[in-house]
Amino acid sequence: MDTVWTEISCEVPESMVDLLADFLVELSGNGVSIENLSLDTFSLDTIDDSPVKTVKAYFAPDVALEGHLETIGAFLLAHGPEFAGFAFKSPTVKAINAEDWANNWKKYFKPVRIGSRLVIKPTWEEYAAGSDDLVLTLDPGMAFGTGAHPTTKMCLEVLESIFLGEGAFHDAATAAPATVLDVGTGSGVLSIAAAKLGAERVMAIDIDADAVIVAEENAALNDCLNVVHLSTTPLQAVKGRFALVLANILAEELVRLAGELAAKVAPAGYLVLSGILCEKERFVLDGFAPCSLKLMEVRREGEWCCIALRKEPC
Template sequence: MRWVEIAVEIDREAIDAVANLLQNAGANGTVIEDESETGSGEFFEIPLPVPAEKKETAIVKAYLPQNDLIGEKVNFIKSQLEVFRQFLTIGPGEIALRAVEDEEWADAWKQHFKSQQVGRKLMVVPSWEQADESTGNINIYLDPGMAFGTGAHPTTRRCLQVLEDHINGNEVIYDVGTGSGILAIAAAKLGAAKVTGIDLDPVALGIAWENVTFNKVGDKVTIREGDLLSVAGEQADGVIANIIADAII
């Protein structure tokens, strides 16, 4: 499959709004290139070397399937940027498009995905690295591939912290929009007895199960295709959904 990389140059103030806009347009995640140390994104953020005269703009990138809907989605992004100008400093708002292949999109970000502490004990570790198992941390080995969820985005990080605060052991948990499976795996490693990760994206389902298997929690975690209403078969102690509000409401 071919993809279209959409790169939007904006004022730093608008990073979060534009990242959310691109995800609402259908992107599984965003890449943020920023000369400052601030900003956040999924799949990753890239702090660039700071020059003598620091630019006031950043670039937010996203990847959408190259199909008949791409023109409509680009027009939607352009129109929303103009709406944002009414209450945000958008800056240039220039959009650049580039065609990329599956492999380029899925692998290019790996050089920027590093181990990161996301809670008191939770540590997210790239599956191609080996964590120090003597630290007492709970290590979640992850290869997100083309699915949402590395722990870098503030919402993912906050969900992980909520799980760490509220899972005491033997809970039944549903993870709606499981993406890479990061939250389902975290719940299992924190002590939940049964976790069901749910997603509509077949690519995400495959990646999530690979991560579940790699983390050796397949005895606790099941990955299912569908939505909560079609999959839920028993009462749960908790439901976690790190997805955009429109999908929940």
């Protein structure tokens, strides 16, 4: 018998979808869907232009459902008035089979090229790779991240530029990063990309044990388990420093962890921050100002931005 999950639906203006989806992913630890199409967590390309969207989050059996409903309602009341056309409606609840939710969205996840060499291909799709393509085979499962959303896409683009010494990193007098720390690895896509690009050791951490399991399966699919080491180790417990640190998490968490993240960057190493709404860009830059890091690049796509910083050589 299929496990029955709980689907919580919220109706919000289109302009609020990204903010609410970001919040619901963090709260549930799972993907979300928009309207009646099950999609990648934040892939909005196939959604029509209706001014009101229904954002749905999925919660495992036996969670504290009443508490989650109160938390979601409070979030809507606190942030909804910032968006034109918002009218508060209480979230609705529906039981759903896990198998239905887990499989329906797959038809919207197709191979996608990111940067000049990286191609992300779902396990159930065929792809004819070119001679220079680095193909990442991925099954996101219940973890965040297929690479389609701008936060992950820009992170991958910056990652590739750093390894290939391109763009803003062309004149950086340093070798390609040998060691990488991926904070909040999700599906493992950033860690796998780093391994494919030539990293010798990648430490990937996530507070969600289910995400670590998915990421480990994806690393195995890509023959990267000898390079990518996954765990639920807290950031403060990670030992050593890394030539590249990646953190694709919420802006508020980035700032809260600013000192710890900067401390994990080796001299002449890079820190790439994503998951940042453009309106929070200055907030994040100010939060990292005391860390004595040089701003290398800010990429923006839609409502999102990605910030690349560098620690000065000793």
